[in-house]
Amino acid sequence: MVAQSRAMGETENDRNAAPTVFPEPVIQTTQEEAPSYQTAWLLLYSLIIALSIFLLMIVIVKLISVWNTRKNFKKWQFNLLSHPPVVVGFFHPYCNAGGGGERVLWQSIRALQSRYNFIRCIVYTGDRANKESIFSKVKNRFGIDLARGAIEFVYLKRRGCVEAEKWPRFTLLGQSIGSFFLGLEGFLNFVPDVYIDTMGYAFTLPLFRWIGRCKTASYVHYPVISQDMLQVVQNRENTFNNARWISRSRFLTKCKLYYYRLFAKFYGFVGRRSNVVMVNSTWTHRHISKLWGCGRLFIVYPPCDTSTFQQLPIARSGKHFTIISIGQFRPEKKHEVQLEVLKEFLSYVRPEIRKNVKLVLVGGCRNSEDDARVTILKNLAKSLHIDKNVRFELNIPFQDLQNELKNAKVALHTMENEHFGIVLPECMAAGCVMVAHNSGGPKDDIVVDWQGNKVGYLADDKENMASCLVEVLNSSDMDRRTMAEAARASVDAKFSVSVFEASFLRATEDLFG
The missing domain is CATH 3.40.50.2000 (Glycogen Phosphorylase B;)
Known part of the structure; x- marks a missing residue:
C-alpha cells in the first residue's frame, strides 16, 4: 500500500531524495551593503580548504586496515547457505x-x-x-x-x-x-x-x-x-x-x-x-x-502503486468541480502559483458555477517552516478573494486521501522541472485529469499521449493552466472519461511495481x- 506519508503529499524527491540546496535567507541589502571582496575570497578559500580536507580523509582512510571488517559477517544472524552468500x-x-x-x-x-x-x-x-x-x-x-x-x-x-x-x-x-x-x-x-x-x-x-x-x-x-x-x-x-x-x-x-x-x-x-x-x-x-x-x-x-488507485471509480458525476493538488508545502512546489491559477480560472467561470469550484491542497508539513508557508498561503487566498474556494488538508491519512481523489475531477501540479513527480501517475491512476507544468518528468515521461489518446494537459504559465481547467470544465463526461481511461492505462503500463x-x-x- 502507498505510504501514509505519500498521503500527506510526500513525493519521491522529499527528504529521501538526494541532498538538496538549503534555502538561503533573503537579505534586503543595497549594492553598497553587499559583502566585500574579502568575504568573497574567503568563501573561495574555504571551499578549497574543505575540498583539501575531503581528499586528505580519503588518503587517511586508505591507510586504515579495515579488511578484517569482512569477518564481522559472523555477527549477522543470516540463515547461511552451503556457501557464503552475496x-x-x-x-x-x-x-x-x-x-x-x-x-x-x-x-x-x-x-x-x-x-x-x-x-x-x-x-x-x-x-x-x-x-x-x-x-x-x-x-x-x-x-x-x-x-x-x-x-x-x-x-x-x-x-x-x-x-x-x-x-x-x-x-x-x-x-x-x-x-x-x-x-x-x-x-x-x-x-x-x-x-x-x-x-x-x-x-x-x-x-x-x-x-x-x-x-x-x-x-x-x-x-x-x-x-x-x-x-x-x-x-x-x-x-x-x-x-x-x-x-x-x-x-x-x-x-x-x-x-x-x-x-x-x-x-x-x-x-x-x-x-x-x-x-x-x-x-x-x-x-x-x-x-x-x-x-x-x-x-x-x-x-507507483497504480493498482490501489485504479480501484477508485473513474466516473466523476455531480455539479461540483474539485481540483486537487498533492505535495509537501515546500517552496519549489509553488503552491502560490496554484492559487493564482485558481483566481485566473474563476474569472472565466459564471457566478452560479463559481460557488461549486473548490481547490483542495493536500500536503504534509514537516516542520514549523512548512506550517508558516501554509499560513502565508491562507493569507494569500484571502487577499485574492478566493478563500471560499480553497481548502487545506494537512497530514491526512491514506484513506482520506483516497476519498479526496475519488471526488476530484482535476489534479494540478505547478512545480517546474520536477524530476519525476510520483503523485502524477497516482492521480492519473485514480481517474483525475492531470494539468501539470510543461517541464521535467511530467513533460518527458508522464503526461505523454498514449496509443494516440491524450492523457492530460501541459502548460507553461498560470494563464495557460487556467485555460486548461476551463477546457476540462466545458468538456463532456464522456470526453473526460476517455482521457482518464487512457491516462490510467498509460501509467499502469509504464510505472507499475512489476x-x-x-x-x-x-x-x-x-x-x-
Whole structure:
C-alpha cells in the first residue's frame, strides 16, 4: 500500500531524495551593503580548504586496515547457505521515512530476494527504530512482504551531518562531505560485496569501490547539482537557492559559478565510481549523463502503486468541480502559483458555477517552516478573494486521501522541472485529469499521449493552466472519461511495481553474474 506519508503529499524527491540546496535567507541589502571582496575570497578559500580536507580523509582512510571488517559477517544472524552468500549493502539513512524513495529501496530488496536465493541484504540507516518496527511499517505502508531473516541493519549515529539545516552556507559541499563521513561510519561497521546507494549520496561511492573493493551501483532520484541551477545563478535570478545579496553582485555571482562548476566536477568524478547507474526519469538521465559521463546508465522509473488507485471509480458525476493538488508545502512546489491559477480560472467561470469550484491542497508539513508557508498561503487566498474556494488538508491519512481523489475531477501540479513527480501517475491512476507544468518528468515521461489518446494537459504559465481547467470544465463526461481511461492505462503500463522490478533486475544483473 502507498505510504501514509505519500498521503500527506510526500513525493519521491522529499527528504529521501538526494541532498538538496538549503534555502538561503533573503537579505534586503543595497549594492553598497553587499559583502566585500574579502568575504568573497574567503568563501573561495574555504571551499578549497574543505575540498583539501575531503581528499586528505580519503588518503587517511586508505591507510586504515579495515579488511578484517569482512569477518564481522559472523555477527549477522543470516540463515547461511552451503556457501557464503552475496551481501548487498543499501545506503539509505532514512529507510524508515515511508516516502517514495523508501518504496524504491524496499521494492529493490524484494526484487532481489525474488530472483536470487543467495542474496543477503544490509541496510545502512540512521533511524533508531528496531528491526521489527521497520518491517511492520514497510508492510503497512507499502504492502511489501520481505524475507526478514535475510536482512540486517547497520545503525548510523551521525546522520545529522547530512541534514541541510546543519549547513546554512555551502550546503552542497557540506552535505556531500557529511555523507562521506556517514558512509565511513557504515564502512567501518561492515563491508558488503555489492554496495548500492539509493538516496543520492554519491560521495560515498569511492570509499566502497576503491577501499572496500565492492561492486557499486546508484539509484539517482535527483542530481545534487544541475545545469538548471547553474543557469539560475548565471542569469542572476533571485530564487530560494540563490540569495538576493549574491544575485545583485556580479563578482559574487562569478564566485558562486566557480564554486558550482568546481563542485559539479567533483560530483561527476565520484559518480563515475559507480559500476551501474540507474535514474528515475528522462530529465534526471539527461543531467546525470552530462555530469557523470558514465556509460551504463539506465532509466528505471520508480514503482507507483497504480493498482490501489485504479480501484477508485473513474466516473466523476455531480455539479461540483474539485481540483486537487498533492505535495509537501515546500517552496519549489509553488503552491502560490496554484492559487493564482485558481483566481485566473474563476474569472472565466459564471457566478452560479463559481460557488461549486473548490481547490483542495493536500500536503504534509514537516516542520514549523512548512506550517508558516501554509499560513502565508491562507493569507494569500484571502487577499485574492478566493478563500471560499480553497481548502487545506494537512497530514491526512491514506484513506482520506483516497476519498479526496475519488471526488476530484482535476489534479494540478505547478512545480517546474520536477524530476519525476510520483503523485502524477497516482492521480492519473485514480481517474483525475492531470494539468501539470510543461517541464521535467511530467513533460518527458508522464503526461505523454498514449496509443494516440491524450492523457492530460501541459502548460507553461498560470494563464495557460487556467485555460486548461476551463477546457476540462466545458468538456463532456464522456470526453473526460476517455482521457482518464487512457491516462490510467498509460501509467499502469509504464510505472507499475512489476515494471520497476523487471527494470531494476535487468539493470543490476551484471553485479551478480
